[in-house]
Amino acid sequence: MSDTQPLIENRPPSVATLFLERVQATPDAEAYRYPVPAAGGPDEWRSYSWGEAADRVFSVAAGLAALGVRPEERVAIASNTRVDWILSDLAILCSGAATTTVYPSTNAEETAYILADSSSRVLIAEDASQLAKAREKRSELPELSHVVVIEEADAVSAEGDPEDWVLSLSELARRGRVYLDTHPECVKETVAALRADQLATLIYTSGTTGKPKGVRLPHDCWSYMAKAIAQTGLVTQDDVQYLWLPLAHVFGKVLTAAQVEVGHVTAVDGRIDKIIENLPVVQPSYMAAVPRIFEKVYNGVAAKAKAGSPVKYKIFLWAAGVAREYGKVTQDNFRRTGVASAPVGLKAKHAVADKLVYAKIREAFGGNLRACISGSAALAPDIGYFFSGAGIHILEGYGLTESSAASFVNPGEAYRTGTVGKPLPGTEVRIADDGEILLRGPGIMEGYHQLPDKTAEVLEEDGWFHTGDIGELSTDGYLRITDRKKDLIKTSGGKYIAPAEVEGQFKAICPYVSNILVHGADRNFCTALIALDEVSLMQWAGDQDGLKDRPYSEVVASEQVRKMVEDYVEQLNSGLQRWQTIKKFRILPRDLDVEHGELTPSLKLKRPAVEREFGHLIEEMYAGSREA
Template sequence: MTAPGTGASSGLLSEQSPSFGHLFLARVAATPDRPAYQYLRGGDWETITYAQTRDRVTRLAAGLIDLGVQAQDRVAIASATRIEWILADLAVVCAGAATTSIYPTTTAEDVAYILGDSGSVVAIVENAEQLDKIRRADLPALRAVVLFDADGVPLTEGDPGDGLRLLSLDQLSALGAARLTRETDLIERRLDGIDGESLATLIYTSGTTGRPKGVRLVHANWMYEGRAVAALHILSENDVQYLWLPLSHVLGKVLTALQLELGFSTAVDGDLTKIVENLAVVRPTFMGGAPRIFEKVRAKVTLTAQGHGGPKAKIFDWAIGVGVRAVRLRQQGRSPGPLHKAQLALADKLVYGTIRERLGGRIRFFVSGSAPLAADVAEWFDAVGMRILEGYGLTETSGPVSVNLPKDTRIGTVGPPLPGTEFGIAEDGEILVRGGSVMRGYHGNDEATAEVLTEDGWFHTGDIGELLDGYLRVTDRKKDLIKTSGGKYVAPQKIEVLFKADFPYASQIVVHGDGRKFVSAIITLDPEMITDWAGQNGLGDRSHAELADEPAVQKLVQDAVDQLNGKLERWETVKKFIVLDRDLQIEDGEMTPSMKVRRRAVEAKFASDLDKLYQD
């Protein structure tokens, strides 16, 4: 068990700020004219300062108060990542209320449950599609819906009485502006009643089984995260963040909190298809992401380079090999020799610099979270000069509780604990966490809270791991461990991470085998990558479903499985597999809104296909 210092240091805004709203206003006061956010409007990037952000936020906050939102009421936000999400969230906390975050991909059934369970009184939604989900539900507490994009929606003129009021964001802002002319100190008075233990955010865990649970995160949780990361001295006000992550997810949310503590600027755009394109324009210094994004970038760059064939492909492969050898030496505490250094300099000139420039040319590091990052992917990015700092955290811990450090990144681990956080390892290998980021419990669910939170503050993560010289290594989810009929334990996550890192055409893999005589797998193909492959191999006229059955594709997958098996113990090897004719879908209940596989749901849906693999 390890417990480094408190993480407190003089001069931090969060030390003087009892709440997220206070922190926001303190940041504005400290750096009013510095750029706060960039966002796309009509194809062009616009910038607003912290002072301009305050003006927009306080009008929206006053508008919420004018709608009758009281201190500690819940206000839901259901939208993709965009500047309006951030402004709305800041407005909610400045009104003394708490944000209930909802993924835009959440089903209508779950939207109704979340809004009802949270008791949200106002919902702020992206468009008519999100509004339609709400209209299907019986939600007596909900009195108004505000739309970012209100085209085609008949908005409410005046107070509809007992009916549901529909407003545009501009209408909400106008309400607030009028209220502020009458009560200039409205926001300050509302914040006077909010402290560190007031509810700030309800994030509903998408969960892989059962109903989502509302995680109660108070203002003190977010203040802790800001202080702890500031104490690492890895970011400053001169940094520029590119933010595409879902803001309904805890990792996206915590990055907005870090910005207010440290004062850097953020470019916001939630379009996943434009990440690489936008990086080249925005030229950020860091970006948070999930492993799948890094896997796809690596695969795309590699396949493009190798597709040229001839000398270009050979030079690319040589350069990556030179870089990976250097990374592995550094991981052992050694340095490249003179010849190796000369090779690295040449490789940087020929290959690495081009890759970095494609991603903006200024990346100091990436941050990876939410799922395990394959060592091969981490080594590749490190080799080309864009290190990935893998971290670890859960919704219940307000995001990160550990992260690797730029000057001491240990691939295969998720870093040391943040200052002020303690790790413990239970007898069965479960990771325990205690510290300032741990939630205050599940909303309205004392029984579920008691199952994971001890009286002395330890949170049971449900993950299995070990501490290696103070650095945490996570091996699998406790509930996902497989025990074959031969009595051998298998960690499916390890196998799945290795496969996706090695096979660029894979989208998802679900390893199966609990109680079975061997391990099998369900595999899906990445639509973009397999379509490119098909076009290059005379199969461009085939649909995704047809490609899944194509003998050449089956051989492609089999070769990848054989390569995977060469890295595994005998009892871990994948003996048989199924290639699905489509990718896994959120809408079909196979993926969570945060893009995690619902393992049990997938195994149940394809149970008959899996059974056939074991009939011989």
């Protein structure tokens, strides 16, 4: 630990401090790129230098001070990922206040709960739809004194609004500039007075059960994360990051802190439907994503090949097998010798497959990608090895909202698919007797907001945090997550099963699956609910007798689809232990989604919600069995 002591003991108190240092060091360097929609053509990308970003940040920070916002009071942001989110967050930090994050997809009722529970004084709302949620619940939000709307045209007061309750972000910045005329040093003085233990962020866990809990993350968590990520050497000042992840989620948020410390360019656009279009334009050298994105890319490529011709699909399957073998062999050799080598015969096959398949995949990612960071959920190893062999290096990481997101990450060239890598400098890890992963370090939360009993359940007095995840540590410090403690299921025969492991294997086999839930707790066999991806399934259906031009609802209910999925389930079962095998399955009539409450905003499966919604299908599968 000696080499990490300076990192732990001598870091500045806040990311606001780091921001001021960054602006002073490289004021003219490009900081952010953002798209401006153009009528009838492609988006125009514009930039902020660090100096220009600081002008905007200081104006908004002073504007918050002019509204009467004081240190540690909460200012909420409800917006999609865009450059204004990042600049507003930095302004909140520089004003001494604390950011409450709200997913833009959150409904009015839960938005009101978060705003009330956090006692947020101001809401920075993206547009009219976010403003409408606050307006609908205004009677329940007596402490909310202002709603600041990013889209200027949407900052319109309505009958019944208190005076000055709605204003635009531009108007707030204008007021801030006026305030700076009479208090020119107010922002710098506020930042200088910040303490490491002051509240910086309240992030409400989307959670797979119950009401969201506010996770209290002080300034020190983010300052530590910024320094620790920089020390890994995974990102450099020359990098271009493509950032589309939701910034209300801790995974997206931690990337903004690291960027301030490192000083590289970040291209920001949270429109998921624009990712494919943006990648060749931005040409990022690194980006972060959740496993669902990589699964969709893989399944999309596989489905496209299958729709092309039997020969094209055969070539793809061959190339996919070569990629997985190449990924495994090169990683194993690097582990043993420090060189990512492969036998001559495998290299020759890989070179052919690269020309036919892999080069096109890399081009789709912009052609300049050094690595991707994957987090928030487990990536199926077969998907990881495929991309590894194709030259898209996916470095899995691990962390929770309660640990400021980045507790573990794979170390660059020495990454190991199927693991989440090694702990960040300054983070300690311990595996409890029951296999639970415990963490301790500067990234761990202060506690849950106004929930001391809940805090005590997971945070020990000596700082060890109980993650609720089960894992294994290798002798040289790589962590493998095997499952959520509460998601492990035990059959009536006494066998333990990790459903996520089985689900991940199926996703790597079936190119048409979108989501799968394996069920079997206290039952005598396992079953599965399977949701299919509409785009890839409809491409497949176009080549099937009797299914062409039929709607998704009819296709997904057809006997041809059931038989096709059954073949993939049999393929899955051939590689499982007997007690893990899927004896019965049902295909869902629609995909799972955030709107129905079946996925979290970071696309994690909410098992209880899915089991409630489709409980009749589960019971149908067990009808007549002895344990049903």
